[in-house]
Each structure stands twice: as structure tokens, then as C-alpha cells.
Amino acid sequence: MDIVYINDLKVDTVIGIFDWERRIRQTVSLDLEMATDIRKAAASDHIDDALDYKSIGKRVIQFIEDSDFQLVETLAERVADVVREEFGVAWLKLRLSKPGALRGSRDVGVIIERGERT
Numbered sequence: 414m415d416i417v418y419i420n421d422l423k424v425d426t427v428i429g430i431f432d433w434e435r436r437i438r439q440t441v442s443l444d445l446e447m448a449t450d451i452r453k454a455a456a457s458d459h460i461d462d463a464l465d466y467k468s469i470g471k472r473v474i475q476f477i478e479d480s481d482f483q484l485v486e487t488l489a490e491r492v493a494d495v496v497r498e499e500f501g502v503a504w505l506k507l508r509l510s511k512p513g514a515l516r517g518s519r520d521v522g523v524i525i526e527r528g529e530r531t
């Protein structure tokens with residue numbers, strides 16, 4: 414199994430459980446590892462044979478910018494659904510960080526794995 418990844422994708426969105434958080438936009442950061450087999454793309458050297466991290470990144474940015482969930486858990490799960498269903502990704506690992514949400518900590522968040530590694 415090979416991996417195409419996106420690291421530290423920063424997106425501004427409405428996220429949080431408190432009233433003040435519903436009125437502002439905060440930055441979340443996403444790390445995404447997606448299972449793929451890169452050999453066909455490597456042989457053809459053509460983007461049509463690759464899992465296009467640019468297309469996935471743009472879709473994920475759009476989804477997160479348009480969302481307004483309370484929990485990082487919900488946002489992470491929904492982003493995973495989008496990537497798996499729209500881009501045919503069989504397995505992914507997603508880390509969603511909320512910088513500055515806990516005083517004394519750089520960031521907090523969730524890490525999820527979904528699907529089967531083939």
C-alpha cells in the first residue's frame with residue numbers, strides 16, 4: 414500500500430460548543446494520509462492515473478469552510494466520508510487539530526482511521 418498525503422492544511426471555519434465560538438471563525442489544521450497504489454501513475458507520469466491531492470485539498474477546503482459543526486469529531490468524520498466517497502479512497506488516516514483551543518497546549522483534536530488497508 415502506498416500513501417498520498419496532505420499535511421497541515423489550514424482552513425477557517427465555525428467550530429465549537431460555546432456561544433462565542435458560534436460567532437467567529439477559527440482555524441483548524443488537517444493532516445490526511447490516503448491509501449493508493451502509485452505504480453500506475455508512476456509508470457504513465459499522468460495525473461489521470463494519480464490520486465490528485467490538489468483536487469482533494471480543494472474539495473476538503475470547500476467542505477470545511479462551508480461547515481459549522483460543534484465537535485471536531487463530527488467534522489473529522491464528515492471530511493473522511495467526503496474523501497472516501499467522492500475520491501474512492503479505501504483507507505485513510507485523518508488528524509484534525511484545533512490550535513489554541515486549550516490553554517497551555519499547542520493544539521488539540523482527533524485522529525481517525527477509516528476503511529480497509531489493502
Ligand SMILES: Nc1nc2c(c(=O)[nH]1)N=C([C@H](O)[C@@H](O)CO)CN2
Binds near residue numbers: 431483511
Ligand atoms: N472531544 C472534544 N472535546 C471538546 C471539543 C470537541 O470538539 N471535542 N470542543 C471543545 C470546545 O469547543 C473548545 O475547543 C473551545 O476551546 C471543548 N472540548
